[in-house]
Amino acid sequence: MLIAxxxxxxxxxxxxxxxxxxxxxxxxxxxxxxxxxxxxxxPRVAEGFLTNLRILGYAVVGVAIFGTLxxxxxxxxxxxxxxxxxxxxxxxxxxxxxxxxxxxxxxGFAIPGLLDVRIPKELLGTVALVLTYSAYxxxxxxxxxxGVHPSQRLAARALGLSHAKTLRxxxxxxAIRKQAPAxxxxxxxMQKDVGLVSILGAVDAIRGAQIETAKFADFTPYVVAAVxxxxxAIPTIRLADWVTARLRRREQMGSIV
Amino acid sequence: xxxxxRTSSAVVLRTEGxxxxxxxxxVLSGVDLELAEHEVVALIGxxxxxxSTLLRCIDLLEPIDDGRILLRDVDISDPRTHLDxxxxxxxxxxxxxxxxxxxxxxDNVTLASREVHRVSKAEAEQRGMExxxxxxxxxKAREHPDRLSGGQQQRAAIVxxxxxxxxxxxxxxxxxxxxxxxxxxxxxxxRDLAAEGATILMATHEMAxxxxxxxxxxxxxxxxxxxxxxxxxVFANPQEARTREFLARFSAG
Numbered sequence: 001m002l003i004a005x006x007x008x009x010x011x012x013x014x015x016x017x018x019x020x021x022x023x024x025x026x027x028x029x030x031x032x033x034x035x036x037x038x039x040x041x042x043p044r045v046a047e048g049f050l051t052n053l054r055i056l057g058y059a060v061v062g063v064a065i066f067g068t069l070x071x072x073x074x075x076x077x078x079x080x081x082x083x084x085x086x087x088x089x090x091x092x093x094x095x096x097x098x099x100x101x102x103x104x105x106x107x108g109f110a111i112p113g114l115l116d117v118r119i120p121k122e123l124l125g126t127v128a129l130v131l132t133y134s135a136y137x138x139x140x141x142x143x144x145x146x147g148v149h150p151s152q153r154l155a156a157r158a159l160g161l162s163h164a165k166t167l168r169x170x171x172x173x174x175a176i177r178k179q180a181p182a183x184x185x186x187x188x189x190m191q192k193d194v195g196l197v198s199i200l201g202a203v204d205a206i207r208g209a210q211i212e213t214a215k216f217a218d219f220t221p222y223v224v225a226a227v228x229x230x231x232x233a234i235p236t237i238r239l240a241d242w243v244t245a246r247l248r249r250r251e252q253m254g255s256i257v
Numbered sequence: 258x259x260x261x262x263r264t265s266s267a268v269v270l271r272t273e274g275x276x277x278x279x280x281x282x283x284v285l286s287g288v289d290l291e292l293a294e295h296e297v298v299a300l301i302g303x304x305x306x307x308x309s310t311l312l313r314c315i316d317l318l319e320p321i322d323d324g325r326i327l328l329r330d331v332d333i334s335d336p337r338t339h340l341d342x343x344x345x346x347x348x349x350x351x352x353x354x355x356x357x358x359x360x361x362x363x364d365n366v367t368l369a370s371r372e373v374h375r376v377s378k379a380e381a382e383q384r385g386m387e388x389x390x391x392x393x394x395x396x397k398a399r400e401h402p403d404r405l406s407g408g409q410q411q412r413a414a415i416v417x418x419x420x421x422x423x424x425x426x427x428x429x430x431x432x433x434x435x436x437x438x439x440x441x442x443x444x445x446x447x448r449d450l451a452a453e454g455a456t457i458l459m460a461t462h463e464m465a466x467x468x469x470x471x472x473x474x475x476x477x478x479x480x481x482x483x484x485x486x487x488x489x490x491v492f493a494n495p496q497e498a499r500t501r502e503f504l505a506r507f508s509a510g
Contacts, residue, residue, distance in 0.1 A: 151351065152357065154318060158316055158318060159344070159417075159421075160341050160344045160369060160373040161341065161372060162341050169372060174358065
């Protein structure tokens with residue numbers, strides 16, 4: 001307790017010496033941490049943040065569906081499914097390799113050009129996120145599916161469950177549970193990457209902050225947006241830690257060391 | 258075949274010349290087996306003799322290379338057989354229990370009723386609770402399998418297999434993974450099921466149990482049936498040298 005307190009004080013002094021005591025601090029404080037600008041910019045940034053949340057909501061559902069489908073295709077065995085399997089493998093390789101920002105450009109500008117219709121930027125951003133994150137998530141789920149012991153599948157088939165029901169009721173629930181920490185990690189990083197839809201022109205928190213920044217000639221609105229993103233991430237991060245710890249406890253149950 | 262089954266009732270299951278290889282490894286080479294209604298047959302034999310493979314082939318979990326499997330005179334090894342529907346007519350219990358760890362004990366027991374046999378959830382759970390109550394696990398119904406001892410898990414697995422009233426029960430060395438102290442409770446349950454008239458084909462290393470409970474014993478070695486007959490006779494007076502050798506090893510230690 002005492003050690004923690006002393007250590008905290010020492011750390012605070014170090015921060016003060018190294019950051020606040022620097023010659024440019026007053027200038028930085030004024031253009032990044034200005035309370036008045038923060039208050040003035042908050043409504044637009046917060047409103048934009050609601051757009052982020054909405055996109056995140058749809059994207060999570062999309063990733064869950066598309067990612068699981070991809071994982072399922074990759075686990076199919078037998079020569080009949082070779083084309084589907086290869087396609088799914090190629091897809092995940094491709095989309096894990098392309099930077100998200102390029103996917104956003106491609107989807108955001110190529111699809112409307114291709115179809116020659118006006119599509120809401122939010123929708124295009126959601127599609128780009130789903131395309132990219134499904135590739136990551138499908139790999140995590142696939143690893144989970146392959147981690148479920150074959151005897152589980154055998155027991156399910158022996159009961160007369162079909163292949164699809166075995167997957168849905170027996171294999172996937174165990175795969176997802178096992179991979180919960182990794183999935184949560186992907187979720188946390190998707191929460192932030194939702195902000196990238198601003199480059200398409202969707203008015204989200206970051207775009208809102210950009211507009212406010214231009215108005216006040218002050219970067220504080222970006223900091224406001226950053227705080228909102230952090231506030232969103234913290235509960236998920238804590239939840240991920242908790243889930244991981246719980247899984248570890250369960251796995252270690254029954255053994256003494 | 259010299260041995261006569263206990264009753265003259267109908268043959269439920271018959272295998273004719275089953276052959277099965279894994280790669281170049283021949284596991285079953287021509288197995289002919291019959292199982293009558295309410296009959297309990299023990300499959301004995303050394304490890305690797307093909308007991309487990311035979312059970313898996315019968316449950317259509319492994320395709321056979323040659324031969325036929327007849328369930329109530331219908332060839333279920335025909336490629337046109339509806340696999341899931343046929344498997345649902347068997348109850349299988351595995352050596353390693355293979356309960357589903359993400360489901361409660363009750364959900365394990367009722368899963369097939371609900372998802373395969375289309376029994377309503379309420380009805381399936383009522384029946385599941387009755388069965389769990391019978392084996393003294395009613396208070397564990399809402400627990401997950403990892404809270405149960407090995408013997409309890411295996412009894413729950415047996416209840417899962419019988420919950421859908423299968424026509425044949427296939428037991429694959431169900432006590433081999435258990436502590437010696439826990440074997441008794443599992444065998445007692447099988448004994449009860451046999452007494453109630455279940456039709457059982459069991460691979461086992463429990464010779465005393467096989468002698469007591471099985472009507473007939475089938476000695477499998479090297480993928481073929483070496484000897485079979487009423488259990489009392491086979492154990493007391495084995496005809497084949499290989500059977501004698503095998504049984505001698507067991508009684509010796």
